[in-house]
Amino acid sequence: MRARVSSRLTLVAVLMMLLLMPLAGWTLADAFRQSVLSNFDLRLSAYVDALAARVEIDEQGQLEVQQRPEELRFGKVFSGWYWQIGHADELVATSRSLWDTRLPWSRPTGASSRFSVTLNGPRDEALRGHALSMKMPGMDGEIRLLVAGPLEDVQRETAQFQRLLVAALSVLGFLLVVGFILQIRWGLAPLRGITRDLHAVRQGRTQRLGTALPKDLYEVAATMNEVLDHHQALIERARASAGNLAHALKTPLANLRLDLEREPPDRVAMRADLKRVDELVEHHLSRASAAGRAVASRQTALQVALEPVLSAVQGMYRERDLNFVVALDAEAVWRMDAGDLQELVGNLLDNAAKWARHRVELRSAHGPDGWVLVIEDDGPGIPEARLTQVRERGVQLDEHEPGGGLGLSIVTDIATLYDLKLHFENRQSGGLRVQLDFAGMMGD
Numbered sequence: 082m083r084a085r086v087s088s089r090l091t092l093v094a095v096l097m098m099l100l101l102m103p104l105a106g107w108t109l110a111d112a113f114r115q116s117v118l119s120n121f122d123l124r125l126s127a128y129v130d131a132l133a134a135r136v137e138i139d140e141q142g143q144l145e146v147q148q149r150p151e152e153l154r155f156g157k158v159f160s161g162w163y164w165q166i167g168h169a170d171e172l173v174a175t176s177r178s179l180w181d182t183r184l185p186w187s188r189p190t191g192a193s194s195r196f197s198v199t200l201n202g203p204r205d206e207a208l209r210g211h212a213l214s215m216k217m218p219g220m221d222g223e224i225r226l227l228v229a230g231p232l233e234d235v236q237r238e239t240a241q242f243q244r245l246l247v248a249a250l251s252v253l254g255f256l257l258v259v260g261f262i263l264q265i266r267w268g269l270a271p272l273r274g275i276t277r278d279l280h281a282v283r284q285g286r287t288q289r290l291g292t293a294l295p296k297d298l299y300e301v302a303a304t305m306n307e308v309l310d311h312h313q314a315l316i317e318r319a320r321a322s323a324g325n326l327a328h329a330l331k332t333p334l335a336n337l338r339l340d341l342e343r344e345p346p347d348r349v350a351m352r353a354d355l356k357r358v359d360e361l362v363e364h365h366l367s368r369a370s371a372a373g374r375a376v377a378s379r380q381t382a383l384q385v386a387l388e389p390v391l392s393a394v395q396g397m398y399r400e401r402d403l404n405f406v407v408a409l410d411a412e413a414v415w416r417m418d419a420g421d422l423q424e425l426v427g428n429l430l431d432n433a434a435k436w437a438r439h440r441v442e443l444r445s446a447h448g449p450d451g452w453v454l455v456i457e458d459d460g461p462g463i464p465e466a467r468l469t470q471v472r473e474r475g476v477q478l479d480e481h482e483p484g485g486g487l488g489l490s491i492v493t494d495i496a497t498l499y500d501l502k503l504h505f506e507n508r509q510s511g512g513l514r515v516q517l518d519f520a521g522m523m524g525d
Contacts, residue, residue: 437460
């Protein structure tokens with residue numbers, strides 16, 4: 082799979098090079114050709130201006146050229162460099178290089194008095210010419226000047242540049258392709274390392290991914306390690322719950338066997354043992370349910386989620402006429418499963434209402450480290466010596482009260498699952514104060 086991905090990326094890079102390099106080369110070559118041609122036209126224009134400066138009218142009213150520009154290039158017959166001067170349909174003067182021939186004169190449609198043109202020379206060679214039409218005092222009609230040079234010079238210079246360009250682009254393309262291949266292999270090396278670590282995790286040779294990675298991939302590996310740690314914790318909790326349940330059921334099941342062997346069976350004792358079995362099963366199912374939920378994967382509106390919980394608790398204790406004071410932030414949104422939040426707060430509210438004399442208070446506030454949820458009652462509170470025991474499974478402060486002492490242990494399980502800080506303390510005015518710190522659980 083890794084080889085296929087690397088090969089595809091390399092193929093895409095090579096195809097991009099094959100498409101872009103010729104396009105870039107053609108663009109550069111065309112720009113260079115236009116530049117050379119433009120410079121050639123400027124040279125021809127300068128020759129035309131010099132030639133025009135030598136054109137005069139003699140005493141007989143005839144055109145003549147003073148000090149003819151007989152440079153070597155214009156003096157050698159059929160050299161490719163030519164000039165000629167014409168008036169009306171007559172050829173007034175030419176360069177020696179033209180010998181007894183003349184250059185065709187054809188003004189392009191819409192051209193001004195000065196223009197550049199491509200034409201054929203005496204030997205049918207390609208020429209580039211620059212023409213000028215002007216009028217002089219005392220002369221009827223236009224005087225036409227034309228200077229031409231071999232287009233081969235432009236083509237030769239352009240071809241030389243193209244050869245250099247092709248060689249340079251070929252070397253550059255080769256280096257870029259090699260660079261792409263090396264970069265892809267080097268860039269994918271951390272991903273290949275993550276893949277190897279995942280295979281090692283799947284085969285049981287390790288439990289976590291390595292984190293010696295670039296910053297972005299480090300965050301990916303760290304997040305995956307958090308997921309692996311969480312799942313490992315779930316497995317360990319499931320194993321512990323199964324072992325605890327099996328161990329806890331041994332005693333009541335042994336008692337049931339003894340009760341059944343008696344004549345007659347002790348039905349009262351059997352009911353007590355069965356009740357104990359039911360409580361143990363309920364407790365361990367609750368713990369397994371709490372441990373198996375996703376951590377901070379959903380956003381839950383605090384006030385909306387707790388409305389049914391408040392209604393249920395108020396209904397359960399309606400006969401006692403308790404005063405429930407609720408102050409929840411309507412805008413509070415926490416990253417927590419709604420069922421977990423309801424079970425967490427429901428158990429705490431039920432415990433507070435069970436012991437309250439007249440008043441139960443539920444409020445949210447923003448502490449120094451984030452949001453907190455506070456539940457208070459005006460009951461007798463908990464003896465300081467037993468504050469650390471209330472979270473333990475099956476512990477009841479008053480054996481005459483209904484319940485199996487499971488509510489606060491479930492609260493502890495859920496709080497541990499979400500890394501919440503759970504505080505129990507007695508109020509100075511009487512009653513118990515429970516505070517949940519939801520640091521880091523605030524919704525986006």
